[in-house]
Amino acid sequence: MSSQRATAFVPGHVTAFFSAHPADDPAVAGSRGAGVTLTDGVTVRVSAPEGAVDAPEGAVDAPEGTVDAPGSAGDAGETTIDGEAGSIGAVDDVLAELDALGADVAVETDLPIGAGFGVSGAAALGAALAANEAFDRGCSENDLVRIAHAAEVGRGTGLGDVVAQARGGVPVRLEPGAPGVGELDGVPATARVEYVAFGELSTEEVLGGDTTALSAAGAEALDRLRADPRLPTLMNAARAFARDADLLVSEVETAIEAVESADDEGTEGGDDPGAAMAMLGRTVFALGTGLSDAGYDPEVCRIDAAGARLVDR
Amino acid sequence: MSSQRATAFVPGHVTAFFSAHPADDPAVAGSRGAGVTLTDGVTVRVSAPEGAVDAPEGAVDAPEGTVDAPGSAGDAGETTIDGEAGSIGAVDDVLAELDALGADVAVETDLPIGAGFGVSGAAALGAALAANEAFDRGCSENDLVRIAHAAEVGRGTGLGDVVAQARGGVPVRLEPGAPGVGELDGVPATARVEYVAFGELSTEEVLGGDTTALSAAGAEALDRLRADPRLPTLMNAARAFARDADLLVSEVETAIEAVESADDEGTEGGDDPGAAMAMLGRTVFALGTGLSDAGYDPEVCRIDAAGARLVDR
Numbered sequence: 239m240s241s242q243r244a245t246a247f248v249p250g251h252v253t254a255f256f257s258a259h260p261a262d263d264p265a266v267a268g269s270r271g272a273g274v275t276l277t278d279g280v281t282v283r284v285s286a287p288e289g290a291v292d293a294p295e296g297a298v299d300a301p302e303g304t305v306d307a308p309g310s311a312g313d314a315g316e317t318t319i320d321g322e323a324g325s326i327g328a329v330d331d332v333l334a335e336l337d338a339l340g341a342d343v344a345v346e347t348d349l350p351i352g353a354g355f356g357v358s359g360a361a362a363l364g365a366a367l368a369a370n371e372a373f374d375r376g377c378s379e380n381d382l383v384r385i386a387h388a389a390e391v392g393r394g395t396g397l398g399d400v401v402a403q404a405r406g407g408v409p410v411r412l413e414p415g416a417p418g419v420g421e422l423d424g425v426p427a428t429a430r431v432e433y434v435a436f437g438e439l440s441t442e443e444v445l446g447g448d449t450t451a452l453s454a455a456g457a458e459a460l461d462r463l464r465a466d467p468r469l470p471t472l473m474n475a476a477r478a479f480a481r482d483a484d485l486l487v488s489e490v491e492t493a494i495e496a497v498e499s500a501d502d503e504g505t506e507g508g509d510d511p512g513a514a515m516a517m518l519g520r521t522v523f524a525l526g527t528g529l530s531d532a533g534y535d536p537e538v539c540r541i542d543a544a545g546a547r548l549v550d551r
Numbered sequence: 552m553s554s555q556r557a558t559a560f561v562p563g564h565v566t567a568f569f570s571a572h573p574a575d576d577p578a579v580a581g582s583r584g585a586g587v588t589l590t591d592g593v594t595v596r597v598s599a600p601e602g603a604v605d606a607p608e609g610a611v612d613a614p615e616g617t618v619d620a621p622g623s624a625g626d627a628g629e630t631t632i633d634g635e636a637g638s639i640g641a642v643d644d645v646l647a648e649l650d651a652l653g654a655d656v657a658v659e660t661d662l663p664i665g666a667g668f669g670v671s672g673a674a675a676l677g678a679a680l681a682a683n684e685a686f687d688r689g690c691s692e693n694d695l696v697r698i699a700h701a702a703e704v705g706r707g708t709g710l711g712d713v714v715a716q717a718r719g720g721v722p723v724r725l726e727p728g729a730p731g732v733g734e735l736d737g738v739p740a741t742a743r744v745e746y747v748a749f750g751e752l753s754t755e756e757v758l759g760g761d762t763t764a765l766s767a768a769g770a771e772a773l774d775r776l777r778a779d780p781r782l783p784t785l786m787n788a789a790r791a792f793a794r795d796a797d798l799l800v801s802e803v804e805t806a807i808e809a810v811e812s813a814d815d816e817g818t819e820g821g822d823d824p825g826a827a828m829a830m831l832g833r834t835v836f837a838l839g840t841g842l843s844d845a846g847y848d849p850e851v852c853r854i855d856a857a858g859a860r861l862v863d864r
Contacts, residue, residue: 367739378723378780379737406857410691423730424692426680428861467691544719544857548741 243285244371247549248360249406249542250276250349251399252433252516252523254472255479257456258397258449259414264388268414269398270460272472274523275406276349276431278539280357281549282364283344286372287315290340315342319351328362331389336377338369348537352438354519356399362386363400363546371548379404380417383546387416394442406545408472410463425467428543432536433516433523436489444485444518455482469511469525476514490515493522496532555604557684558596560862561673562855563589563662564715564722565746565829565836567785568792570769571710571762572727577701581727582711583773585785587836588719589744591852593660593670594862595677599685600628600653628655632664641675644702649690651682661850665751667832672712675699676859684861692717693730696859700729707755719858721785723776738780741856745842745849749802749833757798757831768795782824782838789827803828806835809845 256271315333317325326345333339343365349355363386370377377385387400402409405422413421444452459475477494480486497513510531513524522529529536569584628646630638639658646652656678662668676699683690690698700713715722718735726734757765772788790807793799810826823844826837835842842849 370739374781376779376781377739378777379720379739381780382739407692407860417736418734421731426683426690426692426695426861428863464691466689467694468687468689543860547720547856548739550741 242291242372243283244368245281245283245549246364246367246546247279247281248364248403248546249279249544250360251356251402252276252354252521253356253398254476254514254517255456255459256398256411256517257453257460258445264391265384265416266414266419267391267397268387268401268411268416268420270411270414271398271456272408272410272425272460272463273402274408274431274525275403275542275545276355276539277542278349278537279542280345280347280349280360280364282361282368284338284365284368284372285342286338287340287342290338291372291374313340315340317343317345319345320347326358326361327393328358328386328389328395329365331392332362332365332386333369335385335389336366336369336373336375338373338375341369341372350435350521352440352519353435354439354516354521356396356403358393358395359386359390359399360403362389363403367546367548384416384418394445397445404546406542408469408541410460410467423467425463425469425472427469427541429469429525429541430527431523431525431539431541432527432529433521434493434529434534434536436487436520439487439518439520452483452485455479458482473511473514473525477512480515485517486515487520489520490522493529493532493534496534497524497528500532501528555685556596556598557681558594558862559677559680559859560592560594561677561716561859562592562719562857563673564669564712565589565667565834566669566711567789567827567830568769568772569711569724569830570766570773571758577704578697578729579727579732580704580710581700581714581724581729581733583724583727584711584769585721585723585738585773585776586715587721587744587838588716588855588858589668589852590855591662591850592855593658593662593673593677595674595681596657597651597678597681597685598628598655599651600655603651603653604685604687626653628653630656630658632658633660639671639674640706641671641699641702641708642678644705645675645678645699646682648698648702649679649682649686649688651686651688654682654685663748663834665753665832666748667752667829667834669709669712669716671706671708672699672703673716675702676713676716680859680861697729697731707758710758717859719855721782721854723773723780736780738776738782738785740782740854742782742838742854743840744836744838744852744854745840746829746834746836747806747842747847747849749800752800752831752833765796765798768792771795786824786827786838790825793828798830799828800833802833803835806842806845806847809847810837810841813845814841
């Protein structure tokens, strides 16, 4: 079912804690850790130029599985981000890998960029899903996740968002890497999610530095969550990780404390899972109504059950 | 976040083709193959009796990860299926495994039972997700899928529905078995699905007989789909499998031919992926509008992107 245009939605992903596992092979590199995928996410629309898809609609006997790639011979397409011309390295690499450099790509998101929501990974994975469909490339889901993961890791903009975003829910990355290499589990849960973004943090800078202490703290947090895969434990482990890895920024620390105070004062006696910092961004997120209760004016969404997917239009 | 009640939704799953891989260990047993998960599915509501959940709400310092199980000492709960008292073996086994035999379980579905939609697997997986939440058992998603898969395999009512239903989309079972043993991929796709159920076929009878020819046909179909993971190839491989495995029943054969004729006569020149038989049921399903176009009055739903999930209420 070839089509010249296709659209994918990929949930945002806030990492609660992680350990970094670099490797020469980008399919093997990645991170262990856990986070929350969000119904707020990234929509990617891909249009293939005329002539880039060689299977004419209605050709019953067109040989399947054989794709010439005239699209690659054409001019490079245009990428827009929320309507403005722009470029995302990992998206370019995905298009090159799928022989779809002629694609026009429109990336749209309400999420803040560079604030720990995995927007670059989501754009890469959305581009992979939509370009595969628009150019009729015939890749499987694992192929596409692998391509997007490798592009994201290769650009140094993320290590674990793509595989988490492909799964949806509350993904736990047991082993790092792309499908066939890494291993995932999940915390079974549905919940309201609130967040406030105070600004950017450079993923490249943190991941490019010494990650020894960070990874030790991430490994400890993962052990805690594996022993008790519940949301309150996820949030407790996330708070401990941010402190131990020395990543906590002051606006986020203040917000976490405010959520805790408001919960202690609440009539329900303080059983809220509280707030934590999104890795890596100057962003605080909470499960439930913690940030509203503490007087913030957060964005509100939910845990996304589905993960990355093609959508109609 | 313990709660005394919880609800899960699990998509229906029609298997397009499969090979059977029995084993003594039910987590290792399973099937290879592929199918389609449906937005029509099974809703399972679980209520824990008073006193069965030992973590009182609001107890901040309740030790996490330690669960006594007074629920298991109580009376057995009641199970209803679409409002009528009933029982599903795999559901009982899931409740026993989660020490939740006191649960009241309400299974609701619009899908026909015994007609190839994986209702028993969906009920088992939904019971696992909802009972874990209602009884605050603290299992991970992989744990719960493993428990439901083992229950379904142990009862002989299915081999691959549970892992497919947990994933959602168009699951491809590359290796048989529960999470940690089996391996999955997917065909990236969204589509309208139509189906007509003509009646039951006994899964136990087919799986209990000689499955050599069936499994050879299933392995061939899987090879075709892996070489070209697209929906039309899935449907072609499914039709070949039903013939080669000698499972095609006459009402379904007639419907598949009617869909093909209607497509050939259509103005768009016959590029529809057509219809196939749901394994194992006297059921025909089509992607797109094939059955409507051929004059049938099918049920209509879509491919379910999300897979099994907890839902509010």
